[in-house]
Amino acid sequence: MLIEQRxxxxxxxxxxxxxxxxxxxxxxxxxxxxxxxxxxxxPETGDVNRVIHIWGFSSYEDRAQRRAALSGNPKWHEFLGKAGHMVTAQQVELLTGAPFSPIQ
Structure with a gap:
């Protein structure tokens, strides 16, 4: 599984x-x-002015297809118009499980 942490x-x-x-x-x-x-x-401590979301994908290709579908959705762009101004920075990490991780 490919994990995306935003x-x-x-x-x-x-x-x-x-x-x-x-x-x-x-x-x-x-x-x-x-x-x-x-x-x-x-977060409940530290820098509390952020949100973290974690999504799972079957592969890099699956992620690319799904993110492209989201980016092409006009309703998503409407939402971004309402919420995007509250975001000041974004960090994206793509992660895979170590051999012993419960998430593979």
Missing amino acids: TYQLKPGTLNEFLRVYQAEGLKIQSEALGNLIAYLK
Whole structure:
């Protein structure tokens, strides 16, 4: 399994609004396109102005196809117009499990 971990840095004070808009509009659109949401997280300590989400894909090709479908969805672009201004930076990591990891 290919794991994609995305961390979005948010403007201070916008976390709750971002989560509200994402849950109401973005989650369904993104889940339909990407498929396997493993976790959607918010820090309780440290830098609390961010969200981390983790998605699973069967391969690099699967990820590329699913992300292309999401990028081509007009409803996703509408959501980005409502929430994108709250994001100040983004970090994306593609990960694979070590031989002994529960996630392979």
